[in-house]
Amino acid sequence: MIHIPLVKAPKPWTLELRRPLRYLLRYLRSSAPIFLMLSLLALILCTACSNFMSSNGSGTLATVLSRGRVICGVDGQHPGFSFQSPTGEYSGLDADYCRAIASALFDDPSKVEFKRIKQGVFTDLIAEKVDILLRDTPWTIERDAAIDFLPPVFYDGQGLLASVNLDATSLKNFRDKTICVRADTPAEATLKAFFKKAKIPINAVALDGDNELFINFANGNCEIATANRSELAIRRQTLTNPEQYQLLKLALSQEPIAPIVRSNESKWLDVVKWIIYGTFRAEELGVSKQNVMALSPHPDPEIRRFLGAEGSYGTNLSIPNDFMKRVIHHVGNYAEIYQRNVGSPFQLPRGINELWLNGGLICPMPFR
Secondary structure, three states: OOOOOOOOOOOHHHHHHHHHHHHHHHHHHHOHHHHHHHHHHHHHHHHHHHHHHHHHHHHHHHHHHHHOOEEEEEOOEEOOOEEEOOOOOEEOHHHHHHHHHHHHHHOOOOOEEEEEOOOOOOHHHHOOOOOEEOOOOEOOHHHHOOOEEOOOOEEEOEEEEEEOOOOOOOHHHHOOOEEEEEOOOHHHHHHHHHHHHOOOOOEEEEEOOOOHHHHHHHOOOOOEEEEEHHHHHHHHOOOOOHHHEEEOOOOOOOEEEOOEEOOOOHHHHHHHHHHHHHHHHHHHHOOOOOOOOOOOOOOOHHHHHHOOOOOOHHHHOOOOOOHHHHHHHHOOOHHHHHHHHHHHHHOOOOHHHOEHHHOOOEOOOOOO
16 A cells, blocks of 8 residues: 655644745845845844943943953042041041952952042942942932942941030020031031921031131131031031031931942942942951951851852852952951041041941841
């Protein structure tokens, strides 16, 4: 018997589908140049999108590692945070966090290039002229829409500087006091709104320029000066007989000061984020610049993992596994960074910059 294979007749809907496809292919063959141009354009767009995603995902981390140094945008004129000495050396809390990043990546805190940036100017960051901004820029919703903030390294806020003779135990004692403030700034609006809400009349004296505020305060033209608490603490040290002035506990606002990176830089953001959290965690664990080398090896497995002797915390971030051991060895934990740059030189108590264990806002995410 001869077997004849059966061939199924095409279904009606397949015939209907083949006809337009046949016409489309015939059209594309007759329009080859246009087809090739569209194909090339699609290829270029796909490549560009791929490069964009790659750049924004890990580009900065790869660039920094390849370059061999981190470029930090800082103020450069803010004692306690980033101040450039006549010899060109930078000191301050912000400068030390730049060094912490360099220590984690290169085991060398000198692998930093500092670049002075004006407050609120993000063009150099967006244009990739700096890798990170570390300066007195508060984290706000409007700024966060265009850039990415990291964990705050300092909680500031608008404060008041007055004579030690002022009884600041009650707001009623501020009635009709003359308070100097910088003109046309958020501080002026905050000052007026605060005392208006408290229904306490004051005499707000709005002054132009950075120095006019403190010149008038020092000359007795106003009884109280208002600005960010960190600035008031620093300026108090420049006054004649600074012990005659008190930085009041009263805070008119909260200003979380946080480092900034470009948006969509997930790997770079993660690396810097965990370096910052690591300085907080080190203080919790009692790991300091003085004892970190003696703690390795350590019987506590949590400390061994934190310092990179085991586990894969650093490896998971694509950086050396002992990155936090390097940071603490070269720069220190958060308490050491704060005390060295802000606490001791300017007698500024930690306050809300204490660890959460002590009632402050400094709190690391879990290392596990």
